[in-house]
Structure formats: C-alpha cells, structure tokens
Amino acid sequence: MSVLVYTESEQGKFKKTAFEVASYAKAVAQQLGTNVTAITINAADASELGNYGVDKVLQVNNAELEKFNANAYASVIEQAAKHENATVVVVSSSADSKYLAPMLAIKLDAGYASNVVEAPSNTAPFTVKRTAFTNKAFNMTSITTDVKIVGVSKNAFGLVESSGSASSEDFSPSVDTSGVTVQSVDKATDKVTIADAEIVVSGGRGLKGPENWRMVEELAEVLGAATACSKPVSDLGWRPHSEHVGQTGKPVASNLYIAIGISGAIQHLAGINASKVKVVINTDPEAPFFKAADYGVVGDAFEVVPTLIEKLKAFKAQNA
Amino acid sequence: MKILVCISHVPDTTSKINFTEGDTKFDTNGVQFVINPNDEFGLTRAMWFKEKQGANVTVVNVGGPETEPTLRKALAIGADAAIRVNTEAKDGVQVAKELANVVSQGGYDLVIAGRESIDYNGGMVPGMLATLANANFVTNCINLEVDGTNATATREIDGGKETVSTSLPLVIGGQKGLVEESDLRIPNMRGIMMARKKPLTILDPINASVETSSVQFEKPAPKGAVTLVDPDNIDELVNLLHNEAKVI
Numbered sequence: 001m002s003v004l005v006y007t008e009s010e011q012g013k014f015k016k017t018a019f020e021v022a023s024y025a026k027a028v029a030q031q032l033g034t035n036v037t038a039i040t041i042n043a044a045d046a047s048e049l050g051n052y053g054v055d056k057v058l059q060v061n062n063a064e065l066e067k068f069n070a071n072a073y074a075s076v077i078e079q080a081a082k083h084e085n086a087t088v089v090v091v092s093s094s095a096d097s098k099y100l101a102p103m104l105a106i107k108l109d110a111g112y113a114s115n116v117v118e119a120p121s122n123t124a125p126f127t128v129k130r131t132a133f134t135n136k137a138f139n140m141t142s143i144t145t146d147v148k149i150v151g152v153s154k155n156a157f158g159l160v161e162s163s164g165s166a167s168s169e170d171f172s173p174s175v176d177t178s179g180v181t182v183q184s185v186d187k188a189t190d191k192v193t194i195a196d197a198e199i200v201v202s203g204g205r206g207l208k209g210p211e212n213w214r215m216v217e218e219l220a221e222v223l224g225a226a227t228a229c230s231k232p233v234s235d236l237g238w239r240p241h242s243e244h245v246g247q248t249g250k251p252v253a254s255n256l257y258i259a260i261g262i263s264g265a266i267q268h269l270a271g272i273n274a275s276k277v278k279v280v281i282n283t284d285p286e287a288p289f290f291k292a293a294d295y296g297v298v299g300d301a302f303e304v305v306p307t308l309i310e311k312l313k314a315f316k317a318q319n320a
Numbered sequence: 321m322k323i324l325v326c327i328s329h330v331p332d333t334t335s336k337i338n339f340t341e342g343d344t345k346f347d348t349n350g351v352q353f354v355i356n357p358n359d360e361f362g363l364t365r366a367m368w369f370k371e372k373q374g375a376n377v378t379v380v381n382v383g384g385p386e387t388e389p390t391l392r393k394a395l396a397i398g399a400d401a402a403i404r405v406n407t408e409a410k411d412g413v414q415v416a417k418e419l420a421n422v423v424s425q426g427g428y429d430l431v432i433a434g435r436e437s438i439d440y441n442g443g444m445v446p447g448m449l450a451t452l453a454n455a456n457f458v459t460n461c462i463n464l465e466v467d468g469t470n471a472t473a474t475r476e477i478d479g480g481k482e483t484v485s486t487s488l489p490l491v492i493g494g495q496k497g498l499v500e501e502s503d504l505r506i507p508n509m510r511g512i513m514m515a516r517k518k519p520l521t522i523l524d525p526i527n528a529s530v531e532t533s534s535v536q537f538e539k540p541a542p543k544g545a546v547t548l549v550d551p552d553n554i555d556e557l558v559n560l561l562h563n564e565a566k567v568i
Binding site for chain 1: 331333334337339357358361411412413416438439440441442443444445446447448450451452456457458459460462472475476477478479480481482483484485486487495496497500501502530531532533534535536537538539540543544546547548549550551554555557558560561562565567568
C-alpha cells in the first residue's frame with residue numbers, strides 16, 4: 001500500500017504543480033500511515049521531490065514519451081500504481097493531467113474526483129472536497145472504490161516542505177504511443193502561461209482596441225504575469241483565443257488577478273473566481289466585477305494602468 | 321460517418337445555485353436548463369460534418385424525462401435523432417458506461433462530447449468513454465477535420481496548442497474553437513416543428529454502478545466588500561497588494 005503521485009515535468013524540470021501534488025500526496029499518506037511514491041517521466045533530477053514529502057521516485061526515461069501522449073502516459077502511471085500497490089493516485093489539474101486522469105481511472109477501475117481543494121476530510125469513507133458549479137459551490141464527494149484517484153486543483157493546497165529525502169529507482173514500463181500522434185506544437189516558450197502564472201493581468205472591451213494592449217503587456221512584464229482577456233475581446237479578434245479566460249475559455253487560479261476594463265459578466269467571473277486576490281480597474285462603479293473583487297479602482301484605465309506600472313517599477317526597484 | 325453528440329443538461333450559467341434536503345440535492349426550483357455550452361460547440365461542429373460530409377448525427381443524454389426539452393432543442397438545431405438513456409446521472413463513470421453501451425450498440429465512428437459540463441466540471445466522461453469504447457481520444461479540442469477514417473485535431477495545451485493526427489473511432493472533448501460563438505445556431509420555427517417529428521428513443525439503462533457519491537454541498541463563505549482605492553493614490557494599491565494581500 002502506498003500513495004502514488006504523478007509529478008509532471010517539462011523539458012526535464014519539475015513544474016511547480018508537481019511540488020503541490022507531492023505535498024498533497026504526503027498529507028494523504030500521513031492520514032493513511034503510508035509512504036509516498038512519485039512517478040516521473042523524463043525528469044532530469046528527482047531529488048527535489050524529497051523536499052515535499054516524497055519517499056521514493058520511480059523514474060521513467062524513454063524517448064518515445066518525449067511528446068505527451070495521454071493514453072501512453074496513463075498506461076505508465078497505471079503500471080506504476082500496480083507496481084506500488086497504490087491505493088491512492090494523486091494528479092494535478094494541468095491540461096495534460098486532466099486529459100489522462102479519466103483514462104487512468106478506467107484502466108485502474110478507480111473512482112476519480114477532480115478539482116479537489118483540500119486534503120481528505122475522512123479516509124473511510126474516503127471523502128474529498130471539490131469545486132462544483134464553476135466554483136459557485138463545493139461538493140463533498142466520497143470515493144467508494146479500492147483504488148482512488150484525486151485530481152488536485154491548482155493553487156488550492158499549496159506547497160508543504162518537509163525534511164525527508166527521496167530514493168530513486170529506474171522504472172521501465174511497457175509503452176504504446178499508437179493512436180494519437182503529435183504533429184506540431186505551437187507554444188510560446190518565452191512567456192508565462194495562464195496555467196502556470198502566479199499573477200494574471202487581463203483586459204476587456206474597456207480598453208477600446210487591440211492597439212491599446214501595450215500597457216497590459218507592460219504591466220504583465222513588470223509583475224512577471226501572464227496576459228489574458230475577456231470573451232468579447234477574443235471574439236472580436238483583438239487577442240488570440242488562447243488568452244480568453246472564463247467559463248468557455250481557460251480557467252484561472254492565480255494568486256493575483258488584475259482585471260482592466262472588464263465589467264465582470266457571470267461567465268467571466270465563473271472562470272476566474274478560483275483566483276485568490278482580485279483587483280478591478282473600471283470607470284463604471286456599477287460594474288459587477290466590483291462585487292467579486294478584493295480591491296477596486298474606479299477610474300480610467302488609460303490613466304490608472306500607466307501610473308500603476310510606474311509605481312510597481314519603483315516598488316520592484318526598492319524591493320529587488 | 322455516424323456521429324454521436326453527448327448532450328449534458330445543465331443549469332444556465334446565470335442560475336442561482338441553491339441546495340435542498342440538508343444541502344444534499346441541487347435545488348432545480350426556478351432554474352433554466354440549457355445544452356451544456358461545451359457540448360453546443362460540438363453539436364454545431366457536427367452540423368458542419370452533416371452538411372459538408374453527409375454525416376448522420378444522433379444526440380444522447382443520460383437522464384430523466386425532464387431532460388427531453390434539451391434534447392428537443394438539439395434536434396431543432398439539426399440533429400437527426402435523439403436517445404435518452406432513462407436513468408438518473410449519478411457520477412462520471414456511470415454516465416460513461418451507459419454511453420459506452422450506446423456507442424457499441426449504435427456503431428458510431430465519432431463521438432463528440434464537451435470537455436466538461438458547467439455543473440459538476442468533472443471533465444471525466446469523454447476520457448472514460450473513450451477508454452471503455454477502445455477509441456482514440458482528444459480533449460480540449462479546438463479544431464477537428466475528418467477525412468475517411470483519418471482525423472486531424474488541435475487541442476489547447478497550457479500555453480499554446482498542439483495538432484495531432486489520429487483515426488476513427490474517435491472521442492472528442494470539445495470546446496469553443498471547434499466552432500466560434502458566432503456559428504452557434506438558434507433554432508428557427510421550422511427546426512422546432514421538424515424536431516417534434518424526429519425520433520427520440522428512450523433506452524433502458526444497463527444500470528452501471530457508481531464509484532463516487534455526492535455526500536453534501538457547501539457554498540463558499542460570503543465575500544467581504546471590495547476595498548476601493550482612489551485613482552489618485554495608486555501607491556496605496558501597491559501597498560495593499562504587498563502588505564495586506566501579500567501577492568506582490
């Protein structure tokens with residue numbers, strides 16, 4: 001018996017969510033009185049995982065798995081779970097993990113709860129708290145199968161450091177990448193992604209046109225943030241669809257979300273309200289976003305944003 | 321090509337979310353139900369395949385009789401036939417198993433589901449269904465072309481997109497991008513009249529078992545009022561974000 005955690009890496013390096021799911025797995029293992037095993041695929045150095053409670057790492061190095069393949073990755077994790085007699089498998093909420101987890105659930109005959117925000121409230125029956133109704137409610141869900149899969153929401157559990165160290169062993173599962181073949185990947189490698197960003201700066205129709213996005217980008221640069229936009233902005237073609245956040249766009253669960261010239265339609269708020277702190281800048285004090293925000297500035301974005309950029313630059317210079 | 325579009329019957333986004341029976345059941349009182357938005361993008365793409373490539377399109381829902389107006393709406397948009405699996409939808413795997421039975425009985429080449437429903441947001445059914453049906457699977461799908469038994473699909477990844485080649489039988493978890501918002505169709509009177517005559521088959525469930533159960537719902541604690549900062553005092557905003565919110 002053990003808790004298995006799939007710790008994702010990109011170009012050999014762990015993503016921050018890998019440490020968050022490892023921390024979560026450790027909390028579950030403590031409740032169950034067992035150990036944490038991590039499974040990594042083409043990660044260069046697994047020793048960092050020990051800092052987040054992982055006892056053992058199964059390292060898979062296989063050139064066939066260089067490109068993500070959901071079915072093949074799910075099969076690797078399935079084989080690791082069986083190898084370890086895992087009773088709980090923990091995965092993240094990244095696009096890739098959400099893709100493979102349902103397939104893994106069928107392969108392992110495991111009940112699966114996604115979007116989980118807290119450590120289990122009970123282990124018998126195994127009960128977790130997950131978001132529902134696009135973050136408008138929580139649902140306590142119990143998983144009744146022998147093997148359970150928990151998908152942890154990003155930025156919900158946080159990182160918990162521990163003082164252990166992780167042993168490492170090579171793991172060579174059988175790999176079958178047939179069925180779906182990646183032809184091309186189109187990804188800006190120099191930009192922070194909305195999924196990974198601690199801070200997201202987002203613009204709406206209040207910015208009047210795509211030519212005014214320079215200040216949004218500059219604000220994002222100062223903060224090391226990702227840029228995003230509201231649905232009307234992507235529908236109008238001012239910004240690419242990949243930046244659209246909201247119910248039918250990308251979900252945001254950042255530490256800080258800054259909305260500029262976005263009124264806060266319910267569909268928009270549904271997609272971003274998992275963010276911890278929300279700031280709105282809007283000329284209209286009646287904009288619904290002010291009800292959802294923690295901090296608000298009623299003012300003209302074309303004056304407020306440049307001032308904010310200047311003040312933040314001064315702040316960063318002082319606190320560098 | 322035989323296409324099955326999975327339709328989830330969900331509360332409209334603007335609905336008030338309340339619970340009854342000791343916070344164990346969703347309160348449907350006064351709630352308007354709609355086709356799950358992610359499914360509607362997929363249904364509209366299916367209409368494109370019907371019109372351009374002569375595909376036959378069936379829509380399916382797992383649920384009670386109360387979901388039939390939602391299926392009728394999908395028929396009015398242009399689907400050829402509808403199936404309702406007559407059982408309450410309880411969890412992802414139960415729904416996926418009921419749908420896998422429909423897929424194996426109907427011999428569908430392409431199954432289009434939404435990447436997730438906007439009520440439970442589990443994102444489970446399409447991937448589970450694909451694995452049960454032994455079909456290829458692409459989720460967060462924003463573009464799909466089919467040529468014979470070969471398919472090319474684009475999926476959104478964190479920070480970009482990825483194009484894959486695959487083949488039928490195929491299950492898609494669709495979203496906006498499969499078609500644009502402006503491509504969505506509002507049923508016209510003729511569509512609504514025709515929908516009344518199209519077949520809506522009620523199928524007995526295989527009584528698939530659940531693996532998870534909902535214990536209770538909770539609503540988040542009410543949010544405090546917004547702290548307003550004077551636009552002439554942006555220093556204060558920086559100060560609050562640093563010292564109070566501790567996010568910069």
